[in-house]
Amino acid sequence: MQNQSQEQIRARVFISGKVQGVGYRLSTVNEARRWGINGWVRNLLDGRVEAVFEGNKSGVEEMINWCHRGPAAAVVKDVAVEYEEPEGLNHFGYRNSYPAQ
Numbered sequence: 001m002q003n004q005s006q007e008q009i010r011a012r013v014f015i016s017g018k019v020q021g022v023g024y025r026l027s028t029v030n031e032a033r034r035w036g037i038n039g040w041v042r043n044l045l046d047g048r049v050e051a052v053f054e055g056n057k058s059g060v061e062e063m064i065n066w067c068h069r070g071p072a073a074a075v076v077k078d079v080a081v082e083y084e085e086p087e088g089l090n091h092f093g094y095r096n097s098y099p100a101q
Contacts, residue, residue: 016077028067
């Protein structure tokens, strides 16, 4: 049985507030790589940032906690988290912004 902190989880996170144009995506990439988390981040047309974090439970939880603060220029109003089944992502990067609806 895996140690709880090593359990692999996936979280889809939607961050709202002043989170575009403030370096939020770049900071998310840097922070995720620092924690060894896989996934991606993108801007949404409605002004939010969407991110997917995959990795060990403790690292993903650290990323979610970080999202509540973000970079210094951000003003985070809300962070909504949806847990999903991990897909086995193996890096962290950017996705195209403004996905087609």
